[in-house]
Every structure is written in structure tokens, then in C-alpha cells.
Amino acid sequence: MKVHYKINGEEKEFDIQPGELLLDVLRRNNYTEIKGNCYLGTCGACAVLINEVAKATCTTLAAQVNNAEIITIKGIGTISEPHLLQKAFVEKGAVQCGFCTPGTIISAYALLKNNPDPTEEDIKRSIDGNLCRCTGYVQQIEAIKFAIKLLKGGK
Amino acid sequence: MNGFEYIGKNIGKIDAMALATGQPLFTDDISFPNTLHIKILYSPHAHAIIEDIDTSEAEKIPRVKLILTYKNTPQVLHTTAGQGWPEPSPYDTCMFNKKVRYVGDRVAAVAAETEEIAYEALKHIKVNYKKLPAVFDPEEAMKEGAPVIHDEEGISGVYNPKRNIVSHIEVKAGDIEKGFEESDVVVEDTFEMQYAQHCPIEPHATITYLDEYGRLVIRTSTQVPFHVRRIVAQVLEIPVQNIRVIKPRIGGGFGVKQEIILEEISAFVTLKTHRPARLVYTREEEFVSSRTRHPMKVTVKIGAKKNGIFNAIKMYALSNNGAYGTHGLTVTSNTGSKTLPLYNKAPNIEFIADVAYTNLPVAGAYRGYGATQGYAALEQVVDEIAEKLGMGPAEIRKINHIKVGETSPIFKALGEGREGVTQYIQSEATDKLLELGTKEIGWYEKIRKPAKEATKVRGIGMALLMQGSGIPLIDMGAATIKLNEDGSFNVLYGGTDIGTGLDTVVAQIVSETLGVKPEQIIVYAADTDVTPFDKGAYASSGTFISGGAVYNAALKVREQILEVTKEIFGEFNTKDFILKDGFVISEKSGKKVSLSEIAYQTLYLKKQQQIMATSSFVSDSSPPPFAAHFIEIEVDKETGIITPIKYVAAVDCGVAINPELAKGQIIGSIVNGIGYALTEEYKFSQTGKLINSNFMEYRIPSSRDIPDIKTILVETYEPKGPYGAKSVAEININGPIPAIGNALYNALGIRIHKLPYTPEKVLEALKNKGA
Numbered sequence: 027m028k029v030h031y032k033i034n035g036e037e038k039e040f041d042i043q044p045g046e047l048l049l050d051v052l053r054r055n056n057y058t059e060i061k062g063n064c065y066l067g068t069c070g071a072c073a074v075l076i077n078e079v080a081k082a083t084c085t086t087l088a089a090q091v092n093n094a095e096i097i098t099i100k101g102i103g104t105i106s107e108p109h110l111l112q113k114a115f116v117e118k119g120a121v122q123c124g125f126c127t128p129g130t131i132i133s134a135y136a137l138l139k140n141n142p143d144p145t146e147e148d149i150k151r152s153i154d155g156n157l158c159r160c161t162g163y164v165q166q167i168e169a170i171k172f173a174i175k176l177l178k179g180g181k
Numbered sequence: 182m183n184g185f186e187y188i189g190k191n192i193g194k195i196d197a198m199a200l201a202t203g204q205p206l207f208t209d210d211i212s213f214p215n216t217l218h219i220k221i222l223y224s225p226h227a228h229a230i231i232e233d234i235d236t237s238e239a240e241k242i243p244r245v246k247l248i249l250t251y252k253n254t255p256q257v258l259h260t261t262a263g264q265g266w267p268e269p270s271p272y273d274t275c276m277f278n279k280k281v282r283y284v285g286d287r288v289a290a291v292a293a294e295t296e297e298i299a300y301e302a303l304k305h306i307k308v309n310y311k312k313l314p315a316v317f318d319p320e321e322a323m324k325e326g327a328p329v330i331h332d333e334e335g336i337s338g339v340y341n342p343k344r345n346i347v348s349h350i351e352v353k354a355g356d357i358e359k360g361f362e363e364s365d366v367v368v369e370d371t372f373e374m375q376y377a378q379h380c381p382i383e384p385h386a387t388i389t390y391l392d393e394y395g396r397l398v399i400r401t402s403t404q405v406p407f408h409v410r411r412i413v414a415q416v417l418e419i420p421v422q423n424i425r426v427i428k429p430r431i432g433g434g435f436g437v438k439q440e441i442i443l444e445e446i447s448a449f450v451t452l453k454t455h456r457p458a459r460l461v462y463t464r465e466e467e468f469v470s471s472r473t474r475h476p477m478k479v480t481v482k483i484g485a486k487k488n489g490i491f492n493a494i495k496m497y498a499l500s501n502n503g504a505y506g507t508h509g510l511t512v513t514s515n516t517g518s519k520t521l522p523l524y525n526k527a528p529n530i531e532f533i534a535d536v537a538y539t540n541l542p543v544a545g546a547y548r549g550y551g552a553t554q555g556y557a558a559l560e561q562v563v564d565e566i567a568e569k570l571g572m573g574p575a576e577i578r579k580i581n582h583i584k585v586g587e588t589s590p591i592f593k594a595l596g597e598g599r600e601g602v603t604q605y606i607q608s609e610a611t612d613k614l615l616e617l618g619t620k621e622i623g624w625y626e627k628i629r630k631p632a633k634e635a636t637k638v639r640g641i642g643m644a645l646l647m648q649g650s651g652i653p654l655i656d657m658g659a660a661t662i663k664l665n666e667d668g669s670f671n672v673l674y675g676g677t678d679i680g681t682g683l684d685t686v687v688a689q690i691v692s693e694t695l696g697v698k699p700e701q702i703i704v705y706a707a708d709t710d711v712t713p714f715d716k717g718a719y720a721s722s723g724t725f726i727s728g729g730a731v732y733n734a735a736l737k738v739r740e741q742i743l744e745v746t747k748e749i750f751g752e753f754n755t756k757d758f759i760l761k762d763g764f765v766i767s768e769k770s771g772k773k774v775s776l777s778e779i780a781y782q783t784l785y786l787k788k789q790q791q792i793m794a795t796s797s798f799v800s801d802s803s804p805p806p807f808a809a810h811f812i813e814i815e816v817d818k819e820t821g822i823i824t825p826i827k828y829v830a831a832v833d834c835g836v837a838i839n840p841e842l843a844k845g846q847i848i849g850s851i852v853n854g855i856g857y858a859l860t861e862e863y864k865f866s867q868t869g870k871l872i873n874s875n876f877m878e879y880r881i882p883s884s885r886d887i888p889d890i891k892t893i894l895v896e897t898y899e900p901k902g903p904y905g906a907k908s909v910a911e912i913n914i915n916g917p918i919p920a921i922g923n924a925l926y927n928a929l930g931i932r933i934h935k936l937p938y939t940p941e942k943v944l945e946a947l948k949n950k951g952a
Contacts, residue, residue: 069382161848
């Protein structure tokens, strides 16, 4: 069957098998910025925005979200034009191995879209589903706080 | 802060923006046309002989390309441990064995056009197993009459295979029994540490292909690219020269990627089929069939004089290596060698250890490398003897810890697979660590506070720690640096950044030495065709050994630049020259020439040469970093739940070349250690099958599980390290178990001897205490 998505602003159509998971469909089509393979929705590395909500693609059927608007980490900012969250993660030492980073930034981005002034607890809750084994989360939380400061500064 | 331009500065990690924007950097982020996908069949039995395997039905499935078993693969006994040669781990495994030794041991592999077909084919492989009795407990395994796990011919490096003993270690100094007799107070206690996994968020992944000239290329998530090359060559019986190993970005390792467990299978498929092959572990495979921490039972006995000075320390460790003996000898050696020298005042020391085979998953290298298990016991017994002596935990540690200029007989007696190296401590600030840490946690205000009668009770605890920096006279790293037309430098080195930030640290070392900005340093690492050798990422050796190699190479390049400059300036005393901001400047005459100009001159016009140098570094010592850890916890007496409230780590890692990255190493280790202390634990069925091989049932900490964590870097200068640096990557994982254990005692007067500290065990301990 065919599915249609708008991914990072581009219209896309893919041939899929009915039971296929969104993670596999997107990675197969070179959206390799989506990581993870727990297939239980437990690690968060595969998170993208589906119609503005951060979701695990490993537990989402590709067919189920036909016609959705999908934003991956590359839709938030690119290496030449990074988003302030990405800059803050780099500056605050929040990227170690970087494998969880795209998913974590997606979650933080979704939080800030809905709540530009979150508490520390809000921040922690927003990335609670994005497991990171390297950083111990402290610098990620500091980076998100720093990005909020930068965003408020109108930069 | 220390007169350096780039050392001690928080340069953003040089690969971080590429990672944060999702560039295709990891092993499995690129794909080749025509790739074969590999899936593995695992043993459902803990101990069995494969009487026969019939793959004929599976082979008939369309688009199945190749099936591997012990019948059609090289039978070369080797170790999967990616250690320096000759490896101190036993040669006790083949690519596929005729005997399976745990539930999850590999039986066969299928290479097919898609993963789905490969999975399907696995179901059609018929295996006749002859089941054997299995043994899961290391004490039982070492008894006369226990099932013999490794009875195959030709294995080597095993201490006593008939009794399932991988290694036996005995190290003594002084007279231990007399030492206890002459002590005023003696305390002994035993702690048992559990099976746990590294849980890198990127599981193991390997892609192999033949290049345009038919050479084998292995792109793999490894900590040890050069050892991968050597061991794959050994196992497949092909020359090293036919193999190129490329390390892309690695999604975390923590020791588990110091093993060669995917590469040889994928490589073999590519060599047989001449097609690219891909093998990526699932999360379940990562738990069951990669590697784990060595579960250990550690007994510590300390005797002290009335004044609190230790007179005798005895440690016995029983380590469970699971089905194969990887890292058995060395991890367990470190249980003693990285802990006992911390308290070098005791003239009488004994360390004895046994490492046993069992029919359970295979243990390997894991951050902390045995020291974690050693400190779990040692640092709680230190608290216990302090209490008996009526001394404070900080006070007893202050009078017993090793100091600058001092040594311990353990350094020499206990190496990694061979005798160690005598060393004297040259940098240490332990009293300061204890002072600043106790202050930050509010130790003296909180320690005397009587336990409240409320349901939730708070307690505080501490632990003192050391580790090492590389393995002395064994670990070697090398680097090449060359100058380009625009004054930039290529750094080609074998060091293996697995997410730690080593490539950035290396750029800072070169920047400082050659007076150019880190943006002008192009770091390319760990490609066996392109970069010089490096032992890889383990033993806390990155900054110290690989960084040391880069530093030495930069010094040589500096000399070459100054030599050329002499002529340009018409001045001949290079002591007058400094390198700054991309220029060589004569402080005598004020003359100035850019590195770019020097490059153009030497590449195209005069004194033509490529300014470049290669250098190596091997150390005759392993300077220990030190750390003092403190935690405040809250325990709910009704539920048994322990909540970490505040964690303080005061750390001496010499000069922190990049404090922000050092902080990341410290906090990451602490949180990993808190997980090991509180929740992380393998659960097995009665038949030895792991039953919680996913992140729902094996809980690693998330952002909401962490306490308020404060790190304090106390700078010392280590003369052996590049710009005064020591290691920082492993030491801080050793603190949480003993610090929480001591805090639990402070809060409720209970000690739990079997890790992790689960709510059930807290409630049980409270009940027993009440009774």
C-alpha cells in the first residue's frame, strides 16, 4: 500500500507493507537521523513530531499515521542553520555519544512549543522517555534551560 | 586560569553539532546496495552438545544466501576480549561452538536478502541438542563433581577447566594473620553484586563490504578497532593486511564494545558471498548475548589500631564470568589492584580471588572494571570499622589514604595479566576532596541529626575512590600530525572516541602545543588503514595515553616548524620563538610568520617537505585519579523506596583539559552507578534464561530518577599526563553503591548485603532489624 506524509516540509509517498512500523519505513527511506531499535517505545531515540506531538516511531504503524505531518531533528535545524536547542546542547556538554540526542531534542522542542516557560520538573518530564546512558541528564536539562533563555532573548 | 590558551577551556565537542542535527554518523546510518542481513540463532538450553544441525530446510527458503554453523566456519579457539596482545583472557571459544554454554549462546547465523527472511530461516534450522546438567552459581561451579563447562580440547589460559576456574589470584604483603592479631579492632563483611548490562543506547552494529580492490572493510561500533582487525584476522585465518576497520561515531560503549562478537560473522559472510553484510543487535540480543558486568561476591576484612590506622586488609573476590572467560583475570585483578592501594597504611595485605565459569551470560569489560565491585564492599567496611572505633567516616579515610610520594606493594604485585609496575603517587588532593565534599553536602550538620520517627527518613553516606590512567607498560597509542596550506593541521590518531569527547580533548592538546585554534584542527581517528595504532578506548586511557601520543606528535611538529622558521627569520635560537594564534613570533626581534606561509614555503618553494610527525606514548605508570563521593538519600519506611536527594562528587583528575566534558563523564558515571545500586539487575528463570531483557523490566535511570548532582573539580598537576591530565571516565561509577549503602545505614541502621538495594530488601532489612 502507499502512504503519504509531509516530512520536514516536503511531500513524500512511500510503498509500505500494512504491518510496517514508521521507524522502519523512515529509516529505509534514508531518514537515518531517527535512531533506536527497542521496538517497545522505551528508549525514545526514535522520537519525531507527528502532527506536532512527540512520538516514538518504533511503536507507531506507518499506515496508522497516513497523511501526517512529520518533523524529524533535521526539520528543527540543520548543521548550517541549527536551532537554538541544538546550539545549547552543543555548548552545555549535553551531547556525548549523541545517539539519543535527536530524540531528546525533539521532546524538548515539543515541550517549548506548548510551554515556553516550563519548570525544571516540566523539563525533566518532557525528556523522561528519552533514555541517555552517557550524560546522566544534568547537562541536557541545563542545555534546555539555556535554550529557553536564548529563545526569550529573542535570538 | 592556568596560563593556557586552550587547556582547561570548555570547547564545544567538535562532533556535537553534527550529532545534534542527525547527520549519518553511526555504523548503521549508511547502507550499501545489495546488502545481506544477518540474524543469529541462539541456544534455548543453558548447557548442551549440538549433536547435529540440519540447515537444509532453511536453505531452501528463497533469498536465503548463506547459513553458518560450526560445520562450515573456521574452528579457531580465541578470546572475544579486545585486549592487547597476548590477551590475558583464555582462548575458550570459536566463532560457532559445537557445545552451547548458556541460554543465548550462538548456534547458527543466517544471511538473507532481508531481515524478515533471515528471521524466517532461523525457524527452519533443526538442531538436535543433547542436554547437559547446568550450573548457575559460581560456588557450586567450582565444587568437585560440578558439570564441566569447558571440556573441549585445545583451550588455553584457563587456570583449572576441570573445576570451572577461569583464574585464581593470590597476592600477599606482610603477614595478614599476624596483622589481624595485632589489630585492636577487626571488622569483616561480605557484599554480593549482581549481573547488569552497559545499555549503550546504540546496540552493537557491524557492516562489512569488499572495497574496489577486494579488501575487506569492517565498519563497526567498536571501542577497539585495531584489536578487531587483529582478532578477525586470527579467527578467519586471513592476513591483517586484507582488513580495514573503520570506527564511525559510536553510540556509547562503557566496555561492552571492547568485544569482538559481531565482526567476524559479518566479515565471514562478506568474504564468502562477496556482498556487503549487516549485523545489528536488537535490544534483547544486547542484553542476552553481548556482555555484562562480572557479578561478584566480595569479602573485606580490615584490622585497625586504636588510633584508626589500618594494620591489615584482606579481600576475597569470587567473580562469575558466565559461559566464557573474557576479561576474567583482569577485571578481578582490578577488584584488588584499584582499591587496596588507596589505603596503603596497612603493612599487611592479602588479595585472593577466584573467577568461575557458569552457564549464564558472558561477563566482560564494564566501566569501573572490577573496581566497582571492590569499592562496593571496601568502602562499606571502612565505615563499619570507623563506627567501631568511634571515628567519623571522613576522619578514618583522611588518616589512611595514600598520599603524594607514597606507594603500595599492590601496584607491583598485581598487574593486568602479568606483574604490575611499582609507582609512586605524584598528584593527589584527597584531603581537599573530603573537605570540599563534606562542606557541599552539609556533612557535619546532617551526620549527627537523629533519625526522625516520620515515615520518610534521610541519611547521608560517603565513599572514597581511586582508579588508574591506562595500563602501564602495556597500553600504547600513536598519532600523526601534518600541516596544511592554510595553517590547519590534520590529526590522524588511533584513539577511539566512543562519545567521551576524546577527539575534542585531542584537538585542544594540539591547539595548545601549536598555537592554533581548535577549529583549525581536523581530527580523524581510528581507521586502521589511515591512522597509526592505538590500543582503543578502555582502562581510562583516552586522555592520558591517546592524548599523550598526540601531545608527543605535536611537540615533534613544533620542532620542525621552528627549524624552518630559523631560516625565515635569520635567527637561530628557537628558544626565542613562540607559537601563537597561527603565527611563529620571535620574542627577540618581533618578527612574525604565519603557519600558512610556512606551509606554502615548505610544500612548494623552499626546503620542500611535508611538515609532519608521528609519535607514540606508553606510560611506565598509571596515575590514579581520586574522588570523594557523598549522597543524601530519603528512605520511605512504608514502601522501602530509596530516593537519592543530593549527590556530591569531588574529583581530582589532574588538569581537566575540558571541564565541561569531564563533568559529563562524572555525572554520567554516577547516574549509571545509581542505576546499578538501586534497580538494574538481571533476572533469570530456573533454567538460566534471562527474563527481563528490555527497558521496561530492566530499569535504567531516566531524567526523573536523578538527584541534584554537584561536581567539584579539584585541580592537581600530574607530571606524567599531557598538560597535567589524568583520567576521569571510570572512577565515578564506583561511588554510588557504597555511598548509598552507608547512607542507608546512617538513615535506618540497616546494611543490605545483596545488590541492588530494592524496596523489598529495604523492607526485609527493616523487619529483621525490628525482630
